[in-house]
Amino acid sequence: MQLEVRIERLGVKGDGVAESPQGPVFVPFALPRELVRIAVEPGNERAELIELLEPSPDRIAPICPHFGSCGGCALQHLEDQAYLDWKRDSVVAAMRSRGLDPEIEKVRPVPVGSRRRAALALGRGRAGLALGYRRARSHELIDIDVCPVLTPRIVAGLPKLKQALAPLLGGKREARVSVTETESGLDIVVEGIRPTPASLGAFAGKAASLGVARLNADGESIGPAPSPEIVLSGARVRLPAGAFLQASREAEAVLVGLVREGAGGAKRVADLFAGLGTFTFALAGDAAVDAFEADEAALQALTEAARKTPKLKPVRGLVRDLFREPLSPKELQAYDAAVFDPPRAGAAAQAEALAKSEVPRLVAVSCNPGTLARDLRILVDGGYRIARIVPVDQFLFSPHVEMVAHLVR
Ligand SMILES: C[S@@+](CC[C@H](N)C(=O)[O-])C[C@H]1O[C@@H](n2cnc3c(N)ncnc32)[C@H](O)[C@@H]1O
Numbered sequence: 096m097q098l099e100v101r102i103e104r105l106g107v108k109g110d111g112v113a114e115s116p117q118g119p120v121f122v123p124f125a126l127p128r129e130l131v132r133i134a135v136e137p138g139n140e141r142a143e144l145i146e147l148l149e150p151s152p153d154r155i156a157p158i159c160p161h162f163g164s165c166g167g168c169a170l171q172h173l174e175d176q177a178y179l180d181w182k183r184d185s186v187v188a189a190m191r192s193r194g195l196d197p198e199i200e201k202v203r204p205v206p207v208g209s210r211r212r213a214a215l216a217l218g219r220g221r222a223g224l225a226l227g228y229r230r231a232r233s234h235e236l237i238d239i240d241v242c243p244v245l246t247p248r249i250v251a252g253l254p255k256l257k258q259a260l261a262p263l264l265g266g267k268r269e270a271r272v273s274v275t276e277t278e279s280g281l282d283i284v285v286e287g288i289r290p291t292p293a294s295l296g297a298f299a300g301k302a303a304s305l306g307v308a309r310l311n312a313d314g315e316s317i318g319p320a321p322s323p324e325i326v327l328s329g330a331r332v333r334l335p336a337g338a339f340l341q342a343s344r345e346a347e348a349v350l351v352g353l354v355r356e357g358a359g360g361a362k363r364v365a366d367l368f369a370g371l372g373t374f375t376f377a378l379a380g381d382a383a384v385d386a387f388e389a390d391e392a393a394l395q396a397l398t399e400a401a402r403k404t405p406k407l408k409p410v411r412g413l414v415r416d417l418f419r420e421p422l423s424p425k426e427l428q429a430y431d432a433a434v435f436d437p438p439r440a441g442a443a444a445q446a447e448a449l450a451k452s453e454v455p456r457l458v459a460v461s462c463n464p465g466t467l468a469r470d471l472r473i474l475v476d477g478g479y480r481i482a483r484i485v486p487v488d489q490f491l492f493s494p495h496v497e498m499v500a501h502l503v504r
Pocket of ligand 1: 393
């Protein structure tokens, strides 16, 4: 059935939302106030945009030729400030859903071409070999030759990388390929296939000419730089295959600045969910830092780097599952600031313990407004005050947003 509808708002995933006789419908690539003709099946809330009858003044030309077909980006067709406001609104809505109404600052922008980590797929499709993202709302792979989100070095490497990785597929249709730009070159992790030793050997012979430092496949690493490094606040840290790394160096710099501000002049800091030490090294110039993390390989890389980096206050790396065994209020007495940067699931158990602690300053870093709001609610109920929340546009053109919150008591 075809209908004319007026788009009322943007949904959380970036689709235009309109009221129709059958209730709310979600229209991809439509913007608020636009009049559009849509096709929608009875009982289905997802519509297809057939014709743009009255475009929004906020509509702009997307910067990528793949936009609209590639599932990697949701929103390149909205003017910059309206786009950043939409991201901010998603944080406001998440906080309100937990009864919180703190001031949410303007979203800090991050430049295009700055994403240093890409999760791609390699496969043989109808159009031949492809290395890229999935088509929007489909399993089909789109071959990516340009991508304004990724760093130029990653984009430039993709065509040759695709050809060199293809023999690794063997008889399999697809593999997951993650590409990270490191100081030593590109770091590739291939999952979902078991390449033969011969195909890995052939790839190893070409790796240096492809700018590849390391290829990790099925848990085994080959390549000219088997321990690629990244630099975190001046510390050279070995990157274990698959370890967490902030998606953009520029976003990392903004997050680090905000974390340092939030920790104030603290002299003893607990860095919870520390990963490779993005915040540990930023704080350890002025404060003794205890870094808690569940991933042993990441923590080992962090402690090795701490030993080699001059002019740091003492850094300790402690393996700990903070979901099952959060730091207790008694253990937290040792610190005058705590930073926590959990995965998307948030840090409910750790927030409960922090809420009963006397740590004067907390900094929460999160990529999920829903779980951040839940954890902040726990802390506010425990007597903390939210001093500021700053969203950072780390995940350009996607519905995702990074946030830093400062809390005090
Ligand atoms: C969002 S990352 C942040 C890492 C680091 N703060 C950074 O900025 O690079 C979340 C980290 O939490 C770790 N993690 C996940 N579950 C955990 C758990 N139950 N206990 C402790 N750490 C965990 C992950 O290994 C990952 O390093």
